Amino acid sequence: MDSLLMPVVDDDGAPFWEYAARGELRVQACAEPDCAELRFPPRPCCPHCRSFDSEWRRMSGRGRIWSFVLPHPPLLPAYAAQAPYNAVVVELLDAPRIRLVGNVVAAPDAPLNSVVPARLRIGAAVKVAFTELDGITVPRWLLERA
Template structure:
């Protein structure tokens, strides 16, 4: 399975996620949340930042269902979904992940016959699987 390439700016995001917390970087001066993490605020150009907890809720902003041919590490999981989630309490922040059936469920666990429930605007909640990768479940399965 592919792992994220962690840099100094994003390392806190992954450290919090490994503990089961979804946090986003925010400017300590103007308060704007930002993702991906970076040293300078794109709004006020401040270098001051903090990591704010989120409630982990959002909505599906976009999605795709991947089918073969794929990277070899993912072929066995196909077809699987990839979703782009807009966070409810930080609407300028969008995170990529997968819709799964529950905490700890593997990639591809969301059944193909239920893909009709995967739609733009569907409400989702972040869950963690112990690997530090945030995944998502439907709020109303």
């Protein structure tokens, strides 16, 4: 059986996945008081001030769909069975320059095709939900208005 593509956890991003396993959406931030810029994807050095000091700030988990796509065949075999599904880019409300990629689903453990594509639109309000897939907890998105 083919499996879904899973995140690759590296040293810089490991805290993101550890917090996700606790049900928390956190984003890396520069710990330099004069900078404090958020950054994603995680990396060792702040691109704004070049500091190597960082912290992880808890986000509200609310956002808006910034972009989305409904992939068309040919698809990887594990995804073909779930078509039609969505892939979204979500802009976080409390960090508008931070955008995360994921899927909008009807419930945290629902299949990728659990939301009718016609319900998706740019700007739609979403909130994060977490589910475990093959030993790693991943963020997914739920529409705020059901």
